[in-house]
Structures are given as C-alpha cells and as structure tokens.
Amino acid sequence: MHFPLHPDTPVEGRTLREMFGPEKDIDAMNANMKSLMMEEGLPYGARSNTYNSRLAQELGTWADTKEGGEAIHEKIYQAYFVDSKNIGDINLLIELSESVGLDGAEALEVLKERTFKAAVDDDWEKARNMGVSGVPTYVAGGASVVGAQPYEALEQLMEHAGALKK
DSSP: OOOOSSTTOOTTOEEHHHHHOTTSOHHHHHHHHHHHHHHTTOOOOOOOEEOOOHHHHHHHHHHTTSTTTTHHHHHHHIIIIITOOOTTOHHHHHHHHHHTTOOHHHHHHHHHHTTTHHHHHHHHHHHHHHTOOSSSEEEETTEEEESSOOHHHHHHHHHHTTOOOO
16 A cells, blocks of 8 residues: 655655755664664665655556556655655656666556556555555554554554454
C-alpha cells in the first residue's frame, strides 16, 4: 500500500534543512538511518534532499502489472535512498523503468496520462482511514506499530492479532 509521507513536497524537491529546520542535526539523522539500514542489510547514502514520491508510486503500481516489473521498487529505493536522486523526475523514472526491462514509452504514457492515479489515491485514502501516520506502519488485528521496529515488537503485534506461534 502506498502512503503520502510528504505529499506537499514540490516536484523539484526540497532540502532536509528546509523540511526539518535548523535545529535538526541532518548528519546525525543520516548516520542513524544508515546504521538502521545496515542492520537490515540495506544500502543507504547520506541524503540532503527529499523529493515527491507520487509519480514513483504511480509508476510502481503500473510496474506491478508487468512481468518482472516488481524490480522497479528496488531501483526506486536505490535512486532515492542511496543515490539521492529526484524520484519525482519523469526522465529518471523512465530510465529506471528501462533499466529493469520495462517499456520506456509505455512508462512515459502511464506517467503523463496518470493512468494509475486513482489506484494510488485509493491507497492514500485507505492509509488515512487506517490511521497510518508514518512508514513503515504494521497493522494487524486493529492495532499498529509505526517505524522500524525490533522483531519482538512485530511478534507482539501478531500475538495481539491472534496469530499462533509455530
């Protein structure tokens, strides 16, 4: 499910300093995120900007309908979180599509026509209705936990929802 983390971010993006203000230690924030990501075996680069992910979400929804299209998600992750690229840029999104074997002309048409806008709108509405306030959010049995969580927190959530241990 998609979620509008910062939907008001302009297409050209904005700096993390603009977003969080001068009191936020951006270097410490990046170091903390890098540490968390490394624990999970995920790459992470030092970010200075944030970008609007709306078109990337629409592209990802389209890609999921194509054979092998799920690979686009890793490419978008890499572009944004590792390479600090603007994932709101249509040219970059076409490049990423082609890099995983998707048709660039079709991807461009999907983005220009906003073919998957309604599907992402539905996800955003569903997230609002579920009370999602950040990513990741794990929801089960009417309860939720937000953010990167230790295994034990997720286990407790599942127990609360009535899942049986094997």
